[in-house]
Amino acid sequence: MPELTVWMSWLSWPFLLGGVFFFLAGTLGLLRFPDVYSRLHAVTKADTLGLGLLVAGLSLRSDSWQSVGLMIMVWLLVMASGATACQLLARYQREAESSKATTEHRQANDAR
Amino acid sequence: MPAELIFDGILILLLLMLAGGALHVRSLYNAIVLFIVFGLLLALTWARLGAVDLALAEAAIGAGLIGVMLLAALARSDAEPGPRSGRAAIIVSLGLGGLLVAMLTRAVWPLAQNTAALPDMVEIQLAASGVSHPVTAVLLNFRGWDTLLELVVLLLALLGVRQLGRTTMQLPTAWPILRAWSRLLAPLTIMIGGYLLWRGSVAPGGAFQAGAVLAAGAVMLNLAGLLPNIRWDSGLTRSLILGGIAVFALVAVGTHWFGAGWLDYPLNWSKPLIVLIEIAATLSIAVSLTVLVIGENEQPSP
Amino acid sequence: MTHVSLYLLGGIALWVLGLHALMLQRSALRRIMAVNVMGSGVFMVMVALASRGADIDPVLQALVVTGLVVAASATAFALRLATADAGDNADTKQPADQERR
Numbered sequence: 001m002p003e004l005t006v007w008m009s010w011l012s013w014p015f016l017l018g019g020v021f022f023f024l025a026g027t028l029g030l031l032r033f034p035d036v037y038s039r040l041h042a043v044t045k046a047d048t049l050g051l052g053l054l055v056a057g058l059s060l061r062s063d064s065w066q067s068v069g070l071m072i073m074v075w076l077l078v079m080a081s082g083a084t085a086c087q088l089l090a091r092y093q094r095e096a097e098s099s100k101a102t103t104e105h106r107q108a109n110d111a112r
Numbered sequence: 113m114p115a116e117l118i119f120d121g122i123l124i125l126l127l128l129m130l131a132g133g134a135l136h137v138r139s140l141y142n143a144i145v146l147f148i149v150f151g152l153l154l155a156l157t158w159a160r161l162g163a164v165d166l167a168l169a170e171a172a173i174g175a176g177l178i179g180v181m182l183l184a185a186l187a188r189s190d191a192e193p194g195p196r197s198g199r200a201a202i203i204v205s206l207g208l209g210g211l212l213v214a215m216l217t218r219a220v221w222p223l224a225q226n227t228a229a230l231p232d233m234v235e236i237q238l239a240a241s242g243v244s245h246p247v248t249a250v251l252l253n254f255r256g257w258d259t260l261l262e263l264v265v266l267l268l269a270l271l272g273v274r275q276l277g278r279t280t281m282q283l284p285t286a287w288p289i290l291r292a293w294s295r296l297l298a299p300l301t302i303m304i305g306g307y308l309l310w311r312g313s314v315a316p317g318g319a320f321q322a323g324a325v326l327a328a329g330a331v332m333l334n335l336a337g338l339l340p341n342i343r344w345d346s347g348l349t350r351s352l353i354l355g356g357i358a359v360f361a362l363v364a365v366g367t368h369w370f371g372a373g374w375l376d377y378p379l380n381w382s383k384p385l386i387v388l389i390e391i392a393a394t395l396s397i398a399v400s401l402t403v404l405v406i407g408e409n410e411q412p413s414p
Numbered sequence: 415m416t417h418v419s420l421y422l423l424g425g426i427a428l429w430v431l432g433l434h435a436l437m438l439q440r441s442a443l444r445r446i447m448a449v450n451v452m453g454s455g456v457f458m459v460m461v462a463l464a465s466r467g468a469d470i471d472p473v474l475q476a477l478v479v480t481g482l483v484v485a486a487s488a489t490a491f492a493l494r495l496a497t498a499d500a501g502d503n504a505d506t507k508q509p510a511d512q513e514r515r
Contacts, residue, residue: 077300080293080296081293084289084290084293087289088287088289088290091287091289116417117417117420120417120420120421121420124420124421124423124424124427127424127428128424128427128428128431131428131431131432131451131454132431134447134451135431135432135435135439135444135447135448135451136435136439140441140443140444143444143447144443144447147447147450150451150454154454154458157421157458157461158461161421161461161462161464161465162464162465162470163461163464163465163470163475163478165475165476165479166457166461166475166478166479166482169479169482169483170482173482173483173486174454174482174486177486178450178486178489178490181489181490181493182443182446182447182493184493185443185493185494185496185497186443188497189442189443189496189497193440193441194440195438195439195440195444196437196438196439196440201438205434205437205438209430209431209433209434212430212433213426213427213430216426216429216430217422217423217426220422220426220459221419221422223422223463223466224416224418224419224422224462224463224466226466227466227467228463228467228471228473228474230471230473231467231469231470231471231472231473234472234473235469246472247472247475247476247479249472250472250473250475250476251476251479251480254473255473255476255477258476258477258480259480262480262483262484265483265484265487266483266487268487269487269488269490269491270487272491272494272495273490273491273494276494276495276498279494279497320479320482320483397483401486404487404490405490
């Protein structure tokens with residue numbers, strides 16, 4: 001039986017490292033990408049995947065089913081809230097841009 | 113141990129950078145966003161230091177509700193005046209700041225080696241307190257007065273805000289996805305609030321955390337346009353807010369008349385009395401915080 | 415150097431950072447945030463001291479929980495006071511708007 005736990009903890013390393021990698025990639029994208037949409041894309045997608053991998057890695061190391069269930073529920077909640085927040089921010093940005101565009105258009109017309 | 117120290121060092125550096133950003137970044141909106149992130153990382157810090165009660169309260173109050181209040185205040189306020197500038201001011205403030213850090217460090221440093229006697233006393237008395245979570249025992253039994261007066265402070269802040277009259281804040285109609293998400297989260301906040309209240313006697317949680325989570329849920333529903341304003345004018349609001357203080361004060365008077373002294377619970381009664389006070393205080397804190405954040409907004413009718 | 419002394423230093427640094435901004439900034443919102451940062455520094459010193467012994471000191475932690483709610487109440491009141499002028503303007507403006515409607 002101890003061999004199984006040793007195996008599991010070895011198996012969890014790729015998941016944990018993958019999770020860290022995706023978090024880093026998402027953060028880099030958030031800092032370096034040029035506009036709001038691609039930044040949102042980077043941060044929500046990469047972080048959701050990164051958190052999922054972390055949860056998978058930690059589940060392999062956990063010793064009770066209850067904590068595994070809790071972690072999966074946390075992941076689902078974060079995923080849903082990330083998707084909602086991304087949608088809201090992107091929509092806000094689009095409306096801000098379109099209202100700016102219409103005012104510029106109107107100003108151009110007035111100038112003419 | 114070194115790995116943990118590296119984590120602590122990075123966390124503290126991040127906190128300092130976020131605080132510096134929140135206080136000095138040029139755009140006030142960005143500053144408020146940084147301040148909210150600062151609150152969230154502070155919650156992580158409390159959890160790291162073993163103060164789970166505090167982490168829960170900080171995440172709901174410090175990061176959530178204060179963030180909403182700051183953004184609402186930003187919408188009401190005029191353009192901000194710039195900071196004091198000038199080379200002399202910067203040099204003097206840097207010098208004074210360094211001096212203060214050195215003096216405070218000298219004052220606080222020896223405290224890390226002292227050991228306090230209070231934890232052992234709490235440990236000894238814990239069995240008699242009626243609850244098994246030491247922080248709840250301190251809050252509602254050993255130092256119940258603090259908690260009672262804290263409810264009074266909350267009420268005073270509420271009355272003070274009320275004296276200044278209503279504000280107008282034009283909220284745009286919420287988008288359907290925000291409404292749907294708030295509808296989904298509302299039962300979750302009620303469940304988590306109830307769970308925190310129920311868990312408070314044996315584990316981190318209790319009246320403040322539960323009240324703050326419930327208030328955050330109510331504020332979210334209100335901002336999504338699903339909950340009408342909770343007004344001080346309505347009798348239900350007043351009775352809920354005053355109910356917490358009233359129950360607490362009645363218990364204090366009752367224990368004085370029939371028992372050993374003010375807020376000195378009889379041994380077998382302590383658990384039910386604490387639960388009763390906690391339920392009333394949770395509702396009072398939840399409604400007070402909600403009214404404090406959103407209640408006095410006059411939404412112009414469309 | 416244990417983690418307790420690290421957090422003690424961090425709390426002191428936060429407090430001084432807040433005080434510095436409180437003296438340097440002139441906008442009310444920034445000053446309120448500065449006071450909050452100072453409060454966080456004090457809380458950090460207290461929570462670090464609470465975890466210095468073998469078991470955690472519940473008295474200090476309970477004090478900080480109380481302090482957090484008091485700080486939040488004071489912040490709410492201060493924010494309302496800071497924007498009192500703007501709110502009054504909005505109040506006086508509102509009837510005019512309604513007449514126009």
